[in-house]
Amino acid sequence: MSLKRISPDDVRHVALLSRLRLAEEEIPPYTDVLNSILEYFAKLNELDTSSVSPTSHSIEMRNVFREDIPQPSLPVDKAIANAPEVEDNYFRVPKIIQEM
Amino acid sequence: MEFEPVIGMEAHAELATKTKVFCGCSTAFGAAPNTQVCPVCLGLPGALPVLNKTAFEYVIRTAIALNCTITEKTVFDRKNYYYPDLPKNYQISQNYACIGYNGWIEINVNGEKKQVGMDNVHLEEDAGKNLHPETGGAESLVDLNRAGIALMEIVSRPDMHSADDALAYMETLKNLLQYLEVSDCKMQEGRLRFEVNISMRRKGEQKLGARAEIKNLNSMRTALKCIEYEIKRQTDILSNGGKLNQETRLWDEASFCTRAMRSKEQAQDYRYFPDPDLVEVHIMPEWQEKIRRQIPELKDAKLARFIADYGLPEYDADILTSSKPLATYFEQCQKFHNNPKSISNWIMTELLRELKCREMEPDDCPVTPRHLACMIKMIDEKTISGKIGKQVFSEMLTTGKMPDVIVMESGMSQILDEKEISAIVEKIISENQDTVESIRAGRDKAMAFLVGQIMRATRGKANPQLVNQILKDKISIK
Amino acid sequence: MDIHTLTLAEAGKQLKQKKITSRQLTQAVLQRLKSVEPQIQAFLSIAEKTAFTQADEADRRIAEGGDISPLTGIPIAIKDNICTADAATTCASRILENFHPPYDATVIAKLRRAGVVFIGKTNMDEFAMGSSTENSGYKITRNPWDRERIPGGSSGGSAAAVAADAAIAALGSDTGGSVRAPASYCGVVGLKPTYGRVSRYGLVAYGSSLDQIGPLTKDVKDSAIMLNALAGHDPQDSTSANVPVPDYTSACGKDIKGLRIGIPKEYFAEGIDPEVEQLVKNAIRQMESLGALPIEISLPHTEYAIPCYYICAMAEASSNLARYGGAHYGYRAKNAGNILEMYSKTRAEGFGTEVKRRIMLGTYVLSAGYYDAWYLKAIKARTLIKRDFELAWEKTDIIAAPVVPAPAFKIGEKSADPLTMYLSDIYTISLNLAGMCGISIPCGFSKKGLPVGLQLIANIFKEETLFTAAYAYEQSAGFFNRKPPL
Numbered sequence A: 001m002s003l004k005r006i007s008p009d010d011v012r013h014v015a016l017l018s019r020l021r022l023a024e025e026e027i028p029p030y031t032d033v034l035n036s037i038l039e040y041f042a043k044l045n046e047l048d049t050s051s052v053s054p055t056s057h058s059i060e061m062r063n064v065f066r067e068d069i070p071q072p073s074l075p076v077d078k079a080i081a082n083a084p085e086v087e088d089n090y091f092r093v094p095k096i097i098q099e100m
Numbered sequence B: 001m002e003f004e005p006v007i008g009m010e011a012h013a014e015l016a017t018k019t020k021v022f023c024g025c026s027t028a029f030g031a032a033p034n035t036q037v038c039p040v041c042l043g044l045p046g047a048l049p050v051l052n053k054t055a056f057e058y059v060i061r062t063a064i065a066l067n068c069t070i071t072e073k074t075v076f077d078r079k080n081y082y083y084p085d086l087p088k089n090y091q092i093s094q095n096y097a098c099i100g101y102n103g104w105i106e107i108n109v110n111g112e113k114k115q116v117g118m119d120n121v122h123l124e125e126d127a128g129k130n131l132h133p134e135t136g137g138a139e140s141l142v143d144l145n146r147a148g149i150a151l152m153e154i155v156s157r158p159d160m161h162s163a164d165d166a167l168a169y170m171e172t173l174k175n176l177l178q179y180l181e182v183s184d185c186k187m188q189e190g191r192l193r194f195e196v197n198i199s200m201r202r203k204g205e206q207k208l209g210a211r212a213e214i215k216n217l218n219s220m221r222t223a224l225k226c227i228e229y230e231i232k233r234q235t236d237i238l239s240n241g242g243k244l245n246q247e248t249r250l251w252d253e254a255s256f257c258t259r260a261m262r263s264k265e266q267a268q269d270y271r272y273f274p275d276p277d278l279v280e281v282h283i284m285p286e287w288q289e290k291i292r293r294q295i296p297e298l299k300d301a302k303l304a305r306f307i308a309d310y311g312l313p314e315y316d317a318d319i320l321t322s323s324k325p326l327a328t329y330f331e332q333c334q335k336f337h338n339n340p341k342s343i344s345n346w347i348m349t350e351l352l353r354e355l356k357c358r359e360m361e362p363d364d365c366p367v368t369p370r371h372l373a374c375m376i377k378m379i380d381e382k383t384i385s386g387k388i389g390k391q392v393f394s395e396m397l398t399t400g401k402m403p404d405v406i407v408m409e410s411g412m413s414q415i416l417d418e419k420e421i422s423a424i425v426e427k428i429i430s431e432n433q434d435t436v437e438s439i440r441a442g443r444d445k446a447m448a449f450l451v452g453q454i455m456r457a458t459r460g461k462a463n464p465q466l467v468n469q470i471l472k473d474k475i476s477i478k
Numbered sequence C: 001m002d003i004h005t006l007t008l009a010e011a012g013k014q015l016k017q018k019k020i021t022s023r024q025l026t027q028a029v030l031q032r033l034k035s036v037e038p039q040i041q042a043f044l045s046i047a048e049k050t051a052f053t054q055a056d057e058a059d060r061r062i063a064e065g066g067d068i069s070p071l072t073g074i075p076i077a078i079k080d081n082i083c084t085a086d087a088a089t090t091c092a093s094r095i096l097e098n099f100h101p102p103y104d105a106t107v108i109a110k111l112r113r114a115g116v117v118f119i120g121k122t123n124m125d126e127f128a129m130g131s132s133t134e135n136s137g138y139k140i141t142r143n144p145w146d147r148e149r150i151p152g153g154s155s156g157g158s159a160a161a162v163a164a165d166a167a168i169a170a171l172g173s174d175t176g177g178s179v180r181a182p183a184s185y186c187g188v189v190g191l192k193p194t195y196g197r198v199s200r201y202g203l204v205a206y207g208s209s210l211d212q213i214g215p216l217t218k219d220v221k222d223s224a225i226m227l228n229a230l231a232g233h234d235p236q237d238s239t240s241a242n243v244p245v246p247d248y249t250s251a252c253g254k255d256i257k258g259l260r261i262g263i264p265k266e267y268f269a270e271g272i273d274p275e276v277e278q279l280v281k282n283a284i285r286q287m288e289s290l291g292a293l294p295i296e297i298s299l300p301h302t303e304y305a306i307p308c309y310y311i312c313a314m315a316e317a318s319s320n321l322a323r324y325g326g327a328h329y330g331y332r333a334k335n336a337g338n339i340l341e342m343y344s345k346t347r348a349e350g351f352g353t354e355v356k357r358r359i360m361l362g363t364y365v366l367s368a369g370y371y372d373a374w375y376l377k378a379i380k381a382r383t384l385i386k387r388d389f390e391l392a393w394e395k396t397d398i399i400a401a402p403v404v405p406a407p408a409f410k411i412g413e414k415s416a417d418p419l420t421m422y423l424s425d426i427y428t429i430s431l432n433l434a435g436m437c438g439i440s441i442p443c444g445f446s447k448k449g450l451p452v453g454l455q456l457i458a459n460i461f462k463e464e465t466l467f468t469a470a471y472a473y474e475q476s477a478g479f480f481n482r483k484p485p486l
């Protein structure tokens, strides 16, 4: 595990990936607190996990399905009732520019 | 210096399930916006996915047909990215353990057989649709009806080396998926979509150049054009000593070229991780075997059966089984009216010509098997002539009316009454005595002129065999 | 007698015997709620009107006789991260202000069918991320025993409401101790069922592989009654277990002679408040006097539980909370010129600091180049922690431990440093990682008069053992008669 401290640029990158706008003055405090938490998390480095298989679910379960039988959908007015903006029963969002 | 293109393809096929992959919403095409959505496919807080068994089995079926190794323990992963047609801002997909790996498919490129390898086959959910106002408005509109429809992704190896290879691959794959009955593959409705990776390498070398990934290809014709364009673009750059970038490009239909997406769009980090809301799926050998047995009749078997059961020439059977929907169309016609060869002729000529020029699938054609069979029956029963049949066919195509209705409304039915025909024949004979004389003198060819006159007088409705018979009797040639 | 102080079992009995009506009970509870709410701030919304409609409906059902459930007519509070159809469900976040889900969570649908009266939605740490309920986007809930102190979190509102008799019982959710810890701080009973025992459908996800809905009640029997109503397979939750549901109330009252109680030495190491240690050890001694057999056990990977838990939970949360971007529901920032701006402004304005921190850390541990080092490492550590318990179950039937290292701390005391806050979860998070069940029951009071809880932990689907042990201890200790000074 990398013990390399994360830089303000890393924080900017992660904030972009997380879609969280951070003001420039928020970057240093976030950098500090994220570093102090990660430093503590790095304790896991003490463990030898080379022959350990991962656990992503707490209880082992398998092959859970539903049958391909249609169920009623929501009435459209309910489907869009919580939308910030709608137009002709569509969700309206700001222009999707070809940039992320 | 000679360059050779190296082409790989990603195909996305919407599966032909009745419901979406993780919820019970209908998948019917063309519904009003946001009418086929529920808490799950809207990505509402607290809603959870439950896997559609049929969708999963369709992917196993495909993986088997593509000669893949089936993964014993598969999982679903989340692919994280933000886009308004993706309500959860992550897509449930498979990354760490896809359903099938390492398969192959045989393609036929202008008579030469080649193999294209399959990297993997996996199951994921489709996104909704964004509508960008043509008027250049400041906002986009989102319809989530398509969000959550089962989508199968088939990733090929970069085993293709020409636009022809790629076209053959696309056609073969589409054909197979239709035969497997896992997708209707209607490209015009976006149910089968391709993405292409192209790079160039020097002939005889292994090292690949920088790869361009091209999205937004909504028909095979577009894909073909795009591949040809991209091969030329890359070759030109390389031949002039230029350098290529690894990039994602979009096909621009308006200007008929590809253009690079801005670099920021390419800085993707999908952060795949196992979806905690879904559990492992173990594909046991017995289950695999059961699915293998459920594979429907494929092309070769169908072709043999068409020859044996319907007595069709191999040529006909080959064309009729060239796609599953066409074969189905034929068999449905045959159910309504038993005359395989005549049905086959009509399909191979009139129907295929119209489908091709309209870029239409057989099951979308307004001339349904019932229409065509009914019309052929009318010909066989001599209600109309074959020539009138062609008129009826084009009328059915534009109006969708049944042939008997068209014939009745426009009085096209054939004149079979001998008396009625005799009267007309006599009239024509009396008006064309000179011609009659010349026929009697031995100029047989002039017969055709008289028949033509009679047919014109009846607006083509007189039964041609009767006309010939009666005419010969009247001018008493043997 | 003030009927709002009744336990669920007593209230149910009196309703059935027609000594009281649900309307009277609802009235009494709502009156109590209104009188204590200015002091404890436990609720985000109160559903007075619909509560009375439901109470009248319950009274009609009771009058008709027939099949009424032990919950018919009982006023219950719901943590605000559980979806209630057409009623606000905010997760105490500004980003879901005014969000009204068009559907009921499975547990809500079950309770509705049972005839429960829903009195309101309770405060919590935003999206259940916190251990003190200080991270609410709306208000700070106070501990009924000392209003300068936190009620614990993240189900702080539910715990405070039950402790203050402002609800007969409440629902919470427990991802890393969020039911058990506030139960301990507020002196009530809090149950975290086995993962998969109760449907998560309609529980707004924080860490999906860890989240589980659980009841907060006035005593152990009430907890068993609640679990009877909540448990069971749900076809809408793929992780819901298809395992038969026993009658949990019948586990209350069995004796505990010969029951092996494992005492994990790592849970009594440095960091535990001496008073808490003493009270928990007294409780174990009490159980021993009832015939139980204490055994020392070891859970050697305990010290790795906090990083392991937080990495798993944050990674899942970063993805679970991606959907709050202002496109289809919830808050949307004003004046966003394009889609990227809409997302990042909406989320910057809608989420609180702790939520942002966890989203960023979760994003980081999953991002390209760091996945193996952080996330994969953590889910491997999870295997080791799970294995510790599996080995322990060979030696013991139940594990006894503290719930939290110390009694309720003061509001603001730990908010400056998130890490110290995380450390208070040390005794509760391991069993979420391993999917097991646990219960927190009052086991005494500190010198300052603050409640302290005893945690009992059992293997998956062994809730009956938990109830048997917890009930036996509770009956002999009798702390449930003490009420906070409100």
Ligand SMILES: [Zn+2]
Pocket (backbone or CB within 6 Å): B020, B023, B024, B025, B036, B037, B038, B039, B040, B041, B042, B148
């Ligand atoms: Zn749906």
